[in-house]
Amino acid sequence: MDKETMSTNFGLSRTLKRTGSLPSRTVRIVILGQAAVGKTAMAVRFITRRFIGEYDPTLETIYRHEMSIGGDVVHFEILDTAGQEEDALLIEEKIKWGDGFVIVYSVTDRCSFDEVMRLCFLVNHIHSSSGARKCSPEPPPIVIVANKKDLEFDRMVSTEDGEGLSQGLKLPFHEISVRDGWEETAAVFSVLYGDVIQQLDTSPASFRRRAVSKLMEKIPRINSNPPGPSGRSFSFSSFRDFLPD
Numbered sequence: 707m708d709k710e711t712m713s714t715n716f717g718l719s720r721t722l723k724r725t726g727s728l729p730s731r732t733v734r735i736v737i738l739g740q741a742a743v744g745k746t747a748m749a750v751r752f753i754t755r756r757f758i759g760e761y762d763p764t765l766e767t768i769y770r771h772e773m774s775i776g777g778d779v780v781h782f783e784i785l786d787t788a789g790q791e792e793d794a795l796l797i798e799e800k801i802k803w804g805d806g807f808v809i810v811y812s813v814t815d816r817c818s819f820d821e822v823m824r825l826c827f828l829v830n831h832i833h834s835s836s837g838a839r840k841c842s843p844e845p846p847p848i849v850i851v852a853n854k855k856d857l858e859f860d861r862m863v864s865t866e867d868g869e870g871l872s873q874g875l876k877l878p879f880h881e882i883s884v885r886d887g888w889e890e891t892a893a894v895f896s897v898l899y900g901d902v903i904q905q906l907d908t909s910p911a912s913f914r915r916r917a918v919s920k921l922m923e924k925i926p927r928i929n930s931n932p933p934g935p936s937g938r939s940f941s942f943s944s945f946r947d948f949l950p951d
């Protein structure tokens with residue numbers, strides 16, 4: 707198979723353990739946050755290195771992307787959720803599916819900041835109570851991201867507010883501009899990947915694969931690498947080009 711594995715030096719802060727029996731790893735990441743905070747922009751930026759400024763409202767999508775990190779082949783599956791309110795059962799299924807979570811707000815939108823705590827609580831609650839991680843006493847890895855820091859003039863949430871929240875919740879915090887930089891976007895996924903792998907190594911039972919619900923199977927998949935039997939591939943000049951049919 708003609709795999710186009712993108713080698714990237716993420717400068718991971720942790721040494722990643724090789725399992726020997728596992729030549730590659732699949733990591734499922736769920737991006738959560740209110741509408742228009744930049745969830746799609748972030749996923750697309752990470753995978754393609756490009757900032758696409760034109761977006762349709764999110765059709766929920768799972769982006770599949772394979773890359774080499776620290777000598778490991780990592781299969782990212784990134785679920786870009788819709789920002790609008792939805793059925794509690796649906797969001798529960800999506801949260802159960804994830805190994806790690808990016809919770810995004812925009813520094814230009816105070817409401818999106820206020821939503822972060824509720825989303826963190828929801829993720830922890832669902833993973834601790836629903837059997838998603840029955841065997842693990844550890845909360846799932848979460849990274850808080852403040853996006854759109856380039857829009858300084860429209861800022862409504864200070865860096866200190868973001869740092870204070872992350873310290874209160876004891877979660878990593880990144881203030882970034884998806885528009886301005888690939889590196890800081892990639893660093894979010896790098897840190898989260900490191901946390902997921904650390905938990906995988908110290909608490910493997912946490913990652914026993916859950917049965918995938920019918921709902922998750924319905925979410926369209928897009929492959930960034932050449933298409934396999936079950937997905938489309940990235941080859942686009944605008945966001946519309948890769949919207950599912």
Ligand SMILES: Nc1nc2c(ncn2[C@@H]2O[C@H](COP(=O)(O)OP(=O)(O)OP(=O)(O)O)[C@@H](O)[C@H]2O)c(=O)[nH]1
Binds near residue numbers: 739747758853885
């Ligand atoms: N200036 C600036 N604009 C950004 C940045 N990130 C995203 N945007 C813009 O913000 C708008 C919303 O981005 P999306 O990625 O569609 O946001 P979303 O969270 O996926 O929105 P929903 O699909 O509605 O949930 C778009 O116009 C993006 O171009 C950023 O870092 N800086």
